[in-house]
Amino acid sequence: MITTFSSARKAALLTATTPFALALATVPALAQNSTTEPAQTQATQPTQDSLPGAQQNAENQADAGRQLPAPTAETQDNGGDVVVTGSLLRTQGATPSPVTTLTSENLDQRGINTTQDAIQRLSSNNGAALTNSFTANGAFAGGASAVSLRGLSSSSTLVLFDGLRAAYYPLADDATRNFVDLNTIPDDIVDRIEVLRDGASSSYGADAIAGVVNIITKRSFNGISGRAEAGIAERGINANQRLTLTAGTGDLDEKGYNAYVSGFYYRSEGVNNRDLPYPFNSSNQTGIGGPDNRVLPSNFGTTTAGPNFYVAPANAAVSAIAPGARYQLLGNGCANGAAATTGAADLAADPTRPGTVCVTDAINRYGVVSPDIERFGGSGRFTAKVGDTSEAYLEVNFQQTRSSYSGDPSTIFNNAPAGILFPQFSTRSNATRFASGSGPLSLPVYVCAARLNCGTATDRRLNPNNPFAASGQNALLIGGLPDTVTQDETRSRVYRAAAGINGTIFGDWDYRVDLTAMHNDLRRTQNGYVYIQRLLDVIGDGSYNFVNPSANTAAVRNYLTPENRTDASSDLYQAQVTISKALFDLPGGPLQLGVGGTVFYEGVDAPSANSDENGPTQRYFTINAFGTTGHRTVSAAFAELNAPVFDQLTINGSARYDHYSTGQHYLSPKIGAKFTPLRQVALRGTFSKGFRIPSFAEANALPTTGYVTNNSNNFNDAFLAQYGCTVANFNTACPTYIRNGSYGQTTLATPTLKPEKSRSFTGGVILEPIRGVSFTVDYFNIRKTGAITSLTPGTALSAYYSGATIPAGYEVIADAPDAAFPNATPRVAFVRSNLVNANTLKSEGIDFGANTRFSFGNVVWTSNLDATLQLELSTSFPDGRKETYVDTLGNFNLTAGSGTFRWRGNWQNTFAIGDSLALTGTVNYTSGYDLSAMDQDTGYRDCGLAPDPAYTGCRVKSYVTFDANVSFKVNDKLTFYVNGFNLFDRFPPLDPVTYGAYLYNPVQAGENIYGRSFRAGAKFSF
Structure with missing residues (x-):
């Protein structure tokens, strides 16, 4: 149960409640649409529901002299009917659709200080989630974070901002999936987050197949409040700070208006692999029984030579090594790493390997765990009464997020970047060798100012970088720049405005009118990447010193690796109108009808950061060339009918019709019911159909x-x-x-793709055997047909x-x-x-919730268990073949090999002692999985991806961590708190296959990869 209060009481509770109580309240109240917090949710006195827990929590909250954690019973506990995510109508009590609600107080209590972190920790978030750590590991959508409910990917989870749509992140995940970046949410004004765990909501249309995440901002604020906090891991890494300040004035009830402004600053220091303990800090895995993956004779090759240069004399064909020749170090030794002698067996196995190589631990020297993140922003809102029955608001938000990291050494040889227009070439010269990936570079015998045909140029001279020039032989060159590393930065600026009016007209008609506009301005800045044509230039004129790279001037390096800056943007404009009315009374209550309409425009303009439209060499090595653009206008009409047939049975039906300017259209129906045979038992269920519109990336992107x-x-x-x-x-x-x-x-991309279609149903039970104790079990089953795939x-x-x-x-x-x-x-x-519409996806599982609250004299104990069991996540193909992913690394192509967990959950216990002290302990659990993935041509759980079961085994173990938090209220205006995370200093189990991080699964581990960490802070309110 989430209790809501008047603005004055809520401001007081910002100080009064402990920041270390329950963080997740699994609320099975009917998912309803809440664009802004309605006036009815501000009452101070809770009302009774058909289940007895509401009365008990009302009694608990009435104990004003006590400091209590947030209530967690399975009902909406407020002073009247409310509108919650997923519906148009005001409803009281538990209803057909399951919803998880996280309030700002809840997040405070657990020590979660960003909205994206809170959403990523949801037990229903599974599979293809996108975390901040992926930014530093080559993600297409670098700098962003996305949720993936039910393992159906970020594009099947709809994220709303105050019940309205938000602009997509300009870049697409894996170059195909558009999503809303969780990092763009202004954490300081979030009132609560409602997560509709019922797929294909007919209230919102496209993309809600797996569920809806609705971030709801504060309706009003009076006074001044703020906080200052700082944290760091025990090993001295991942230092982070947060500052917030909010000031508001006016009272909606007494003065008829409220206005507040708010600002925040957040910074999180990046972490490198070398900052972690072994084995996460080294390419050498021999200490855990694995291979030595440093650059050694056994794995020496064209693309694995590391950040040093090797040369070999070339025969007349230019691209083939001269008979009997071997590669050798260019220059006086290793510019990076330590010299090692190649063994006889390795020399015999490959007659072109050098006798001496440079051993470089690339993970230790260059590996990045997470980027530097800096965020700041400001928000303002003005709300005013209009007459006696209406209320209008205007809200503006600005936020900037900057994410940056240093990467690997700059490469001079690689496969062609994605998105190429020139995939094949007829010759094997330097200028055409890059796209085919078929041979190393060639250093010519002569260099000259013209850079071409130097053998006959009047100003020709022997190439100073070619040790074989005097004998008339070209030199084959492999390796990477020893003196330059890549650097990536994304800077996202989000501008949003929303305005609306809501209230009652004609006596008993409720109405809402909402307008919103949102613009995301993204700039990508990349340094240290070799520009292919300029590499050919410096080879042709000899201006880059390959023999002694440290002697190169900054001007030469900058010429070879010019800064690459790409601007992208996305936009969202929406207008929405809803009206509702109680038509007449049924035995169980009023029959309610709600209708509405909306029109919105969405567009993405993300040009390629590495286009080769000007030719195959007019681009960079390794930078993703993906790009997309597109826009569309959508109009929709929707309706909902809620019928309390009698006291024990309520039936709810709704439907929505969407029409897209790009030609697609779809009707989304939904029906749900709640049956309460006993006061202690409620049964609920829903059935719905939905769709996912093809993303701009799927319909319009470059290859x-x-x-x-x-x-x-x-x-x-x-x-x-x-x-x-x-x-x-x-x-x-x-x-x-x-x-x-x-x-x-x-x-x-395929412009003629059809929408993916879904069918989903849920069924659940709510039990409250005694006051203060409640249990929920909810089954979900989602089937998506016509799934878009390659x-x-x-x-x-x-x-x-x-x-x-x-x-x-x-x-x-x-x-x-x-x-x-x-x-x-x-x-x-x-x-x-x-891309084609071909496959069928199925997601099936069970959500569990258990909540208790007991008083023992001066102590109040609150406990909450929240867990999800994934029974099935699978893909069926047109030929009848089926891939199953649960308990494996699949769907590998969607998840970066981070897999599908069978179990995710957490258990929090809070003890509020008197009115000043609160202690909370939270256990977090994620199950292990088999090192296999059927979408990587293995059998189901057959250990098919394990590099060597002798040292890895066939399974990645489950992962359990413990967080403990303490809060002390000095007085009504000042509270101090300390958050402790991963207190047992447990590092995640080894995973040598997942490629989103090195030797561990970033979705399973989260920030626990940093080890034990602490955060301390103070908050005030006047």
Whole structure:
């Protein structure tokens, strides 16, 4: 139960309540639409519900001399009917749809200081969530955070701001999924967060398939309040600070108006892998029985040579090493790392390996766990009575979020960036070798001012970077820049305004009119990335010193790696009108009707940060080239009918029709019922249909390419025989070009995609056997059909390598021939296919909630258990094949290999002692999983992705952490608090497969990867 208060009482409670009580209140009140907190929610006296817990909590709250945690019973405890996320109508008490409500007081009590962190910790958040840590690990949507309810991805979870839509983050997750960035929410004015755990809400239309997250801001504030806090991990990392200040004046009841302004500042220091304990701080995994992944002779290669330069004399074909030659260090030794001698066995295995290599621990030197994050912003709101029955408001928000980190050494050789328009070239010169990824760079014999045809230039001179120039041989060059690392920064500025009026007209008609506009201005700044044409320039004129990189001037480095700045934006404009009325009385109460309409415009303009429209060399290495643009206008009409047939039975029905300017349209119906046979028992259930509109990225984006390393399953013996090997000896006998090569999976947008459709139903029970004790169990089942997907490349690969006709829907692009095997069939460079509506996804599970509150003399004990059991998350394909992901790393392609957890949950216990002291302990649990993923061609839970079960085992273990918090109220105006996180200093279990972080799962671990940490602060209110 979430009790609401008058503005004066609420301001007092900001000081009076402990910041360490219950954080999650699982409230099964009917999901209803709350654009701003209605006046009826401000009453000070709670009312009784059909379940007895409301009365008990009213009695508890009436004990004004005591400091109590927030109530957690399964009813909305307020002074009248309220409107909650998911509905148009005012309703009192538990209703058909399950909702989780987190108030600002709740978050304070648990020590959660950002809205995005609170939402990420939801037990219903599973699978393809996007956390801040992904920013530092190459995420397409760097700098953002997104929720994924039910494991159905961020694009199937609708995020609202005061019940209205919000602008998308300009970049798409994995270049396909548009979402609302949780970092853009102004934490300091959030009153509560309502999470509708019932999919396909007919109140909101598209994208609510998995559920709705509605962030509701404060309706009014009177007085001055603020806080100052700072925290740091025990190891001296991840220092963070937060400052807030809010000031308001006026009383809506007495003066007819209220106005407040608020501002905040938040900073979180980035963390590098070297700051963590072993094994998370080193590429050398021998201490845990694994491989040494530092740059060593055993893994030396074109793309793994590390941040040092190696050269070898080239034969006349330019791209092939001279017979009998080996690579050797260029210059006087290792610019990075320590020299090591290559063993005889390694030299024999590869006759081109150098006798001396530089051992570089890339994880320790360059690895990043989380970026530097800085956020600040301001908000203002004015609310006023209009006549005796209406209320108008105007709210404005501004927020800036900056996220930055330093990455890996700059590369001079790599696969072509995603989004290329020139996938294949007919020659193997420096200028065309980049896209095919088929060979190293070549340092010519001569350099000159013209940079081309220097062999005949009048100003030619021997290349000072080529040690073989005097003998007339080119030098093949591999490695990376020893003197430059990449740096990435995203700066997001969000501007939002909302205005509206609501109240009663004609005596008994409730109405709302809301307007909102939101603009997201995103700037990406990237430094240290090699611009391909300029690399060719400095090779051609000899201006970059490859022999001694430390001697290069800043001007030379800046020329080679010019700053790349890309601006993107997104917009949302919406107008919405709703009216409702009680038509007549039924035996159980009034029959209510609500109708409404809305029109909104949404658009994204995110140009490619690395387009090659001017040619294949007019771009950077490794920067994602993804880009998209698009806009659409949507109009919708919706209606809802709530019928309390009799005291024990309420039936609710609703429907919405959406029409898109891009041609799509859809009708979303929903029906729900609540049956209360006994005062201690309530049964509820819903059935609904919904849809997800194709994202701008799916319909309008540039091609998106991901690179997959070849394995023996891609080939057959007939093909490999041309290269002197077989499937059986693939890893030992096949040439590096085949064994270590990769192919690009290029996905093309499809403007004619249809909406994904969903069917979902829920069923639950609420039990309150005695006062102060409640239990909830809610089953959910969501099926999405026509799911948008790319075609499986394995079908095209099999046809190509067997010499068969390439199936319809695919385009296979072959690489340039290998100079060592010029007559062999080239390997595949790219497999291209369009997105299609093809698959069926299913998500099924059970939510559990248990809440208790007891008084023992001077002590009040509150306990809350909140957990989700994921029974199924699967994809079925048109050919009848089915992939199941629960308890594995799948859906690997959606989750960055972070998997689908069978269990997630937390258990909080708070003891309020007297009116000044409160203690809270919170246990957080996430289950383990098998190192397999059916979407990566393994069986279900067959350990198929484990690199070596001898040291990793086949499962990643479950993860349990404990947080403890204490709060002391000095007086009515001042409170001190201390938050302690991961107090047992437990690090997450080893996971060598997940690629969103190094050796651990960032969704499973969260910020607990920092170890034990503390935060202390003070808050005041006048």
